[in-house]
Amino acid sequence: MAKPIVLTVDDDLDVLRTIERDLRTQYGADYRVIGSESPEKGLDILRQLKIRNDSVALMLADQRMPRMNGVEFLLEGMQIFPEAKRALLTAYADTTAAISAINEANINYFFLKPWDPPEEHLYPQLDDLLDDWRASYRPAFEGIRVLGTRWSPRCYELRDFLARNHLPYQWIDVEQSAQDPETKRLLELLGTGASDLPVVLFPDGTKLLESVPAQVAQKVGLRTRAQTDFYDLAIIGGGPAGLAAAVYGASEGLHTVMIEREAPGGQAGMSSRIENYLGFPTGLSGGDLARRAVVQAQRFGVEILSPQEAVSIRTEGSYRIVKLADGGKFSCHALLIAAGVQWRRLEAAGIARLQGAGVYYGGGASEALSSKGEIIYVVGGANSAGQAAMNFAKYAEKVVVLVRGDGLAATMSQYLIDQIQKTPNIQIWTRATVAEVHGEARLEEISVLCWDTNKVERVPASSMFIFIGALPQTDWLAGIIERDDRGFILTGPDLMRGSERPKGWTLDRDPFLLETNVPGIFAVGDVRHGSVKRVASGVGEGSVAVQFIHNYLSKV
Ligand SMILES: Cc1cc2nc3c(=O)[nH]c(=O)nc-3n(C[C@H](O)[C@H](O)[C@H](O)COP(=O)(O)OP(=O)(O)OC[C@H]3O[C@@H](n4cnc5c(N)ncnc54)[C@H](O)[C@@H]3O)c2cc1C
Numbered sequence: 001m002a003k004p005i006v007l008t009v010d011d012d013l014d015v016l017r018t019i020e021r022d023l024r025t026q027y028g029a030d031y032r033v034i035g036s037e038s039p040e041k042g043l044d045i046l047r048q049l050k051i052r053n054d055s056v057a058l059m060l061a062d063q064r065m066p067r068m069n070g071v072e073f074l075l076e077g078m079q080i081f082p083e084a085k086r087a088l089l090t091a092y093a094d095t096t097a098a099i100s101a102i103n104e105a106n107i108n109y110f111f112l113k114p115w116d117p118p119e120e121h122l123y124p125q126l127d128d129l130l131d132d133w134r135a136s137y138r139p140a141f142e143g144i145r146v147l148g149t150r151w152s153p154r155c156y157e158l159r160d161f162l163a164r165n166h167l168p169y170q171w172i173d174v175e176q177s178a179q180d181p182e183t184k185r186l187l188e189l190l191g192t193g194a195s196d197l198p199v200v201l202f203p204d205g206t207k208l209l210e211s212v213p214a215q216v217a218q219k220v221g222l223r224t225r226a227q228t229d230f231y232d233l234a235i236i237g238g239g240p241a242g243l244a245a246a247v248y249g250a251s252e253g254l255h256t257v258m259i260e261r262e263a264p265g266g267q268a269g270m271s272s273r274i275e276n277y278l279g280f281p282t283g284l285s286g287g288d289l290a291r292r293a294v295v296q297a298q299r300f301g302v303e304i305l306s307p308q309e310a311v312s313i314r315t316e317g318s319y320r321i322v323k324l325a326d327g328g329k330f331s332c333h334a335l336l337i338a339a340g341v342q343w344r345r346l347e348a349a350g351i352a353r354l355q356g357a358g359v360y361y362g363g364g365a366s367e368a369l370s371s372k373g374e375i376i377y378v379v380g381g382a383n384s385a386g387q388a389a390m391n392f393a394k395y396a397e398k399v400v401v402l403v404r405g406d407g408l409a410a411t412m413s414q415y416l417i418d419q420i421q422k423t424p425n426i427q428i429w430t431r432a433t434v435a436e437v438h439g440e441a442r443l444e445e446i447s448v449l450c451w452d453t454n455k456v457e458r459v460p461a462s463s464m465f466i467f468i469g470a471l472p473q474t475d476w477l478a479g480i481i482e483r484d485d486r487g488f489i490l491t492g493p494d495l496m497r498g499s500e501r502p503k504g505w506t507l508d509r510d511p512f513l514l515e516t517n518v519p520g521i522f523a524v525g526d527v528r529h530g531s532v533k534r535v536a537s538g539v540g541e542g543s544v545a546v547q548f549i550h551n552y553l554s555k556v
Contacts, residue, residue, distance in 0.1 A: 002054060002142060004031055007045060009061040022115075043073070051190065055140050063088050070088045074088070090112060146159060147174050148197045150173050153357055154198060156357075165306070174187065229329075230331050240289070240539045244293075260308065264290050267384075271285065271286030273285055308325065310324060319332070340525055341473075343469075368395055370395075375399075405431070432449065505517065513544070
């Protein structure tokens with residue numbers, strides 16, 4: 001934890017060095033002592049400290065300084081750190097002036113120069129002031145701070161990115177805390193306006209205006225560039241299937257890289273509670289599962305590039321070459337595609353305009369806390385919708401689950417249906433679809449088409465979370481990898497037409513179980529045609545594929 005600061009200001013360098021030394025000797029273990037040779041510089045230091053979210057315990061200034069005297073400095077300093085204790089150093093001749101200034105400026109104490117011995121004339125009084133300050137001191141948050149507004153799509157994208165990448169941050173909603181003096185002070189010091197949001201403040205004092213995930217990723221040191229230009233195994237996609245393959249591949253000696261477009265964990269990372277994954281009888285959140293898997297993969301030496309996107313692949317002899325969204329590329333011998341599926345879009349009038357401003361696809365992890373006292377709509381009847389409803393019900397006043405069918409039995413696991421039935425603030429609205437969404441800058445109402453009456457009902461809604469199934473995004477593989485008519489990748493026996501091997505196949509064996517129509521390129525998890533859409537099956541396929549990859553590599 002960062003030490004609170006004691007700032008001392010004096011234009012006489014000899015006096016400054018002496019007071020700094022005395023302060024450090026007595027308080028250095030618990031406080032950081034900073035000296036400034038001018039009040040102007042002192043104020044600059046205070047502004048920087050505020051932006052870094054440091055705490056200032058005490059400001060101690062010499063009264064007689066040109067341009068700005070000690071009292072004037074302390075008065076200005078007080079605007080930045082109102083809680084800091086304020087003390088003056090004065091010469092005997094200035095005592096009367098100092099006393100009247102003390103009364104006017106609410107200064108806590110004044111010390112006469114010289115203060116020798118400090119054990120008698122300095123420390124006892126400062127001990128009192130610092131004890132007083134400590135009594136109401138709450139350590140400041142030390143990580144990344146994000147300033148923004150709740151209904152801005154850009155702010156949502158950034159918060160979602162931080163949450164899914166497990167980067168701790170403090171969220172400051174500048175609209176909601178507009179009356180909070182601390183927020184006001186911070187905004188004044190930053191001199192930023194609405195167009196600069198989201199603003200990200202880092203503990204080292206740097207700030208990013210109009211910040212986007214890629215900039216933050218770079219700043220916090222997330223790796224997006226490959227360290228070498230060749231790997232034994234490259235994995236595209238960091239969901240459960242890709243992570244499992246990475247752990248097994250690297251633990252069995254393969255030099256492995258994994259590329260993830262958004263955040264490791266994939267769809268599972270968006271799940272508030274996975275209750276059917278073996279070995280976790282009380283369930284675990286997808287975020288937890290992802291975090292553990294990433295640590296495990298890194299322990300075995302897997303290189304994780306995230307956020308980074310694979311945009312094309314090609315083959316050159318036994319090399320498989322992957323091109324990345326930032327123009328970078330590398331080659332590998334074996335390639336595993338574990339790119340999963342992405343949310344299907346809901347067709348309803350006005351919906352695109354409000355995406356990120358009350359309308360969200362999946363996720364919602366970063367939104368749940370903000371939904372306190374609100375009416376939330378969850379669209380969809382599968383397990384993902386059920387988990388989200390249960391999660392929101394902890395905070396929201398009411399959660400309405402909109403389903404097209406007659407009920408949940410055909411699409412949701414019984415354990416979730418049971419939980420929902422026991423949760424009084426969840427309502428199921430069956431045989432209904434969203435026809436239109438309304439709102440200027442954010443979602444305010446939705447129009448719901450009721451199938452039984454064929455009437456449209458317009459209801460208030462602050463947020464709507466959509467979970468209506470998912471499809472693979474594999475167009476970037478067209479012309480190289482064989483897919484079915486919905487874009488799922490064909491592997492192993494699905495590629496065979498009778499005893500005929502896939503077109504262009506050059507080896508004298510059939511494709512392995514999880515191998516695509518290109519030797520050495522494998523596909524696992526939800527992106528694979530015919531796969532079971534579960535965490536455990538993705539993990540299973542990811543680990544099994546490594547066995548086939550070893551077989552393949554033994555003959556390259
Ligand atoms: C909200 C929710 C709750 C769920 N709950 C459960 C549950 O309780 N139990 C259960 O068994 N299953 C559950 N599932 C299903 C389960 O999460 C999925 O079956 C599983 O995550 C599939 O894993 P995957 O690795 O194949 O793909 P995904 O998890 O979809 O991961 C694929 C990853 O690839 C990345 N990617 C895609 N294209 C590229 C590219 N070109 N370059 C780089 N990266 C790319 C994506 O960003 C994504 O992170 C849930 C799903 C959701 C959405």
